[in-house]
Amino acid sequence: MHTSTPPSMIQKIVRGFVRLSACALLVGGTFLMTSGLQAQDAAPAAEASAAPVVHQHTLMDRFHEGGWIMYPLLLCSIALVWLTVDLWMRTSIKSMAPPSQVTQVQDLFRAGDYVGAYQFCRSNNSYFADITRVGLSFVGEGQEAVEAALFSELNKTNSIVQTRINYLSVLGVCTPMIGLVGTVTGMMSAFATLGTSGVGDPSKLSAAIGEVLVATASGLAVAVPAFMIFYFLRNRLQVSMHGMQEIVSSLFRKMPYEHLKDAQVGEEEFYAAVPNWVTGNGEVQAVAVAVG
Numbered sequence: 615m616h617t618s619t620p621p622s623m624i625q626k627i628v629r630g631f632v633r634l635s636a637c638a639l640l641v642g643g644t645f646l647m648t649s650g651l652q653a654q655d656a657a658p659a660a661e662a663s664a665a666p667v668v669h670q671h672t673l674m675d676r677f678h679e680g681g682w683i684m685y686p687l688l689l690c691s692i693a694l695v696w697l698t699v700d701l702w703m704r705t706s707i708k709s710m711a712p713p714s715q716v717t718q719v720q721d722l723f724r725a726g727d728y729v730g731a732y733q734f735c736r737s738n739n740s741y742f743a744d745i746t747r748v749g750l751s752f753v754g755e756g757q758e759a760v761e762a763a764l765f766s767e768l769n770k771t772n773s774i775v776q777t778r779i780n781y782l783s784v785l786g787v788c789t790p791m792i793g794l795v796g797t798v799t800g801m802m803s804a805f806a807t808l809g810t811s812g813v814g815d816p817s818k819l820s821a822a823i824g825e826v827l828v829a830t831a832s833g834l835a836v837a838v839p840a841f842m843i844f845y846f847l848r849n850r851l852q853v854s855m856h857g858m859q860e861i862v863s864s865l866f867r868k869m870p871y872e873h874l875k876d877a878q879v880g881e882e883e884f885y886a887a888v889p890n891w892v893t894g895n896g897e898v899q900a901v902a903v904a905v906g
Contacts, residue, residue: 682796683792683793683795683796683799683829683832684796684828684829684832686792687789687792687793687829687832687833687836690785690788690789690792690836691836693781693785694782694785694836694839694840694843697778697781697782697785698782698843698847700778701775701778701779701782701847702847704775704778705775705779705847705850705851705854706850706854707853707854707857707858709740710740710741710742710771710854710855710858711740711741711742711857711858711861712740712742715734715738715740715742715743716742716861718734719731719734719735719742719743719746719865720865722734723865728750728753728874728879729879731746731750732747732750732751732879732880732881735747735750736880736881741771741858742858742861742862744767744771745764745767745768745771745858745862746862746865747880748763748764748766748767749763749764749767749862749865749866750879750880751763751879751880753869753871753874753877753879754874754875754876754877754878754879756871756875757869757871760866760869760871761866764862764863764866768855768858768859768862771855771858772851772855775851776848776851779844779847779848779851780844782840782841782843782844782847783840783841783844785836785837785840786837786838786840786841786844787837789833789834789836789837789840790833790834790837791833792833793829793830793831793832793833793834794830794833795829796826796828796829796830796832796833797826797829797830799829800826800829801826
């Protein structure tokens, strides 16, 4: 006698089979997806490992690559910065003729206190004070003597500052030559490398060529700013000197020289005196000259 399986049991078996199939498909899909992602991650990693590593050169690396010639160029660059800062302050009209000093001297000139103006200029350190002090020391000798003294002192001041500015031009001329020395020594090293190891070791040859290029570029990097700053400060000095000349000239423009004739305003020491062969009554004594 044949016994049939109840319908409820068949449905349970079918449902279990469907669930197992769904689980299998889910596991397989997850595995394939994970394998694909791993393959995608592995491909860039393989490409990254196969790509050459690029070394980023720092400023210190470039400095050492330039060789021994970089040390003189470093000193020149430090001198360039120092001269730029120093001359920028020196060539300012407010530094050459401080407004507070100008105002004080103008007030003393208005009051007619020329001795006080001389003492004030002597106790203050500036180009304006020095020029005014020299002019006041000559007021007793007339207008021409004062103008000649002011002109001489202005030229002296201009020459002092201009001489310091000229050092920038010296740096602009010398630093390319120093870089050229590094170029020559680097080329000598490159040819020596070719003579000994040939082109079989390109790293040594590239190091020598790198020294050539870095030394030349460093020399130009110092020379170009030096020339630019030189011309800028030279023009700035001329403008400041014209401004100070106007200030000083305005002080002595209406000077009452007729009331100051033979006056001793300053405390300058004069070394010229009456010749020792002139007597007290103005007669000239006989002077014996030894002829050897």
